[in-house]
Amino acid sequence: AQSVTQLGSHVSVSEGALVLLRCNYSSSVPPYLFWYVQYPNQGLQLLLKYTSAATLVKGINGFEAEFKKSETSFHLTKPSAHMSDAAEYFCAVSGDNQGGKLIFGQGTELSVKP
Amino acid sequence: DGGITQSPKYLFRKEGQNVTLSCEQNLNHDAMYWYRQDPGQGLRLIYYSQIVNDFQKGDIAEGYSVSREKKESFPLTVTSAQKNPTAFYLCASSISLGGRTEAFFGQGTRLTVV
Numbered sequence: 001a002q003s004v005t006q007l008g009s010h011v012s013v014s015e016g017a018l019v020l021l022r023c024n025y026s027s028s029v030p031p032y033l034f035w036y037v038q039y040p041n042q043g044l045q046l047l048l049k050y051t052s053a054a055t056l057v058k059g060i061n062g063f064e065a066e067f068k069k070s071e072t073s074f075h076l077t078k079p080s081a082h083m084s085d086a087a088e089y090f091c092a093v094s095g096d097n098q099g100g101k102l103i104f105g106q107g108t109e110l111s112v113k114p
Numbered sequence: 115d116g117g118i119t120q121s122p123k124y125l126f127r128k129e130g131q132n133v134t135l136s137c138e139q140n141l142n143h144d145a146m147y148w149y150r151q152d153p154g155q156g157l158r159l160i161y162y163s164q165i166v167n168d169f170q171k172g173d174i175a176e177g178y179s180v181s182r183e184k185k186e187s188f189p190l191t192v193t194s195a196q197k198n199p200t201a202f203y204l205c206a207s208s209i210s211l212g213g214r215t216e217a218f219f220g221q222g223t224r225l226t227v228v
Contacts, residue, residue, distance in 0.1 A: 104156040106155065
């Protein structure tokens with residue numbers, strides 16, 4: 001079975017500081033990994049995805065994530081936080097043996113202080 | 115514009131009533147999903163469908179029903195058997211049920227039992 005753990009339900013950073021949101025996965029098959037962002041009362045928008053090509057994945061809005069198989073991690077980073085980055089972020093995993101179903105983590109709420 | 119449309123955005127239900135949430139997509143996607151979102155619990159899969167006239171239970175299907183009579187439409191009925199229906203409901207679609215294909219989400223329906 002596959003699962004995702006997001007460390008920290010709430011992360012707070014200052015504007016201009018590094019953003020680091022942690023995601024660890026468990027999977028018995030090569031995983032496909034995704035990061036989504038959700039603004040209040042809206043749906044989810046894809047930030048980036050890993051599908052076994054390059055291990056460093058660049059996404060929208062300056063975010064990137066690195067797939068580390070040895071650490072079973074797929075942490076999301078952004079060098080400099082902006083006020084507009086305040087939102088909830090979800091890590092998700094799927095695999096060819098799961099019928100394409102996405103399994104989501106609990107979510108991390110990011111706050112950005114001026 | 116292509117996308118997923120959920121309606122209504124807000125829905126109020128009296129206890130003991132069935133309500134149906136609408137989800138329509140014009141992306142020509144084969145797969146569609148319904149997720150339930152509660153604070154601090156991430157997204158949990160209710161039902162999913164790979165093809166017209168076929169659907170599968172997700173992790174929390176009890177008290178819910180779906181139909182897939184058309185490729186574009188995947189309505190969700192919340193029945194009176196669902197004991198705690200107040201939540202944010204998200205519909206999604208993807209090209210197929212393959213693990214590497216990302217899901218596209220609607221804007222959600224917030225259901226409140228009064």
